[in-house]
Amino acid sequence: MGKKYAPLRDQAYASIKNAIITAELKPNQRIGEEAVAARIGTSRTPVREALQKLEIEGLILKKQGGGFVVKGVVEEEIEDIVGLQCTLESYAGRLAMTRITEEELCDLDHFIELQEECVINLDAETFIRLDGEFHARIHRAAKNARLYELVQSLQDILDRYRAIIFRSHASLHQSVKDHKEMIALMRARNARKIEKLISRHMIRGKNIMKKNLNL
DSSP: OHHHHHHHHHHHHHHHHHHHHTTSSOTTOEEOHHHHHHHHTOOHHHHHHHHHHHHHTTSEEEOTTSSEEEOOOOHHHHHHHHHHHHHHHHHHHHHHHHHOOHHHHHHHHHHHHHHHHHHHHTOHHHHHHHHHHHHHHHHHHTTOHHHHHHHHTTHHHHHHHHHHHTTSHHHHHHHHHHHHHHHHHHHHTOHHHHHHHHHHHHHHHHHHHHHHTTO
């Protein structure tokens, strides 16, 4: 039975998650099982399975009277997540700097070119995906499997935050500028500056989130 519903469950999961990340579904908004089921052409069972998965990931909350709502973003959670992110990302950046290959650096250069195209085309949705992949490649370049797992475990939450940060053209432009500087510092093997830059990059994002959410 589980195998029968798995593909439809994944479709429902992707549909709901994307709606949350892009703010199509707002914080505290109720998620209608029937509406989701009708949109992807399935029964309510796969939708329920998808909602259970999203609840475990912390993107939605189950109401006492039944049903689910989109979890709101609160200042305390932003501070906690960004604090943890700063520590892990800074360490990953410093470690990657000592282990990254020129081929991997050229790959990062290519990602920046793609992001610059998104800035020109005002394609924030693709930019968000590329931003996550850019940082993931730095994490992989650190060549520390446990660290990679820890950082990636925050990915679902960070995807939602990225959508909040990159609502403005200025944020997209600043992110590209920071990414270019990160690569330059990796090539220069400047550990102290790269840690400072990554922390500043994360804190800037945090402040943009709080401003956009009026926290």
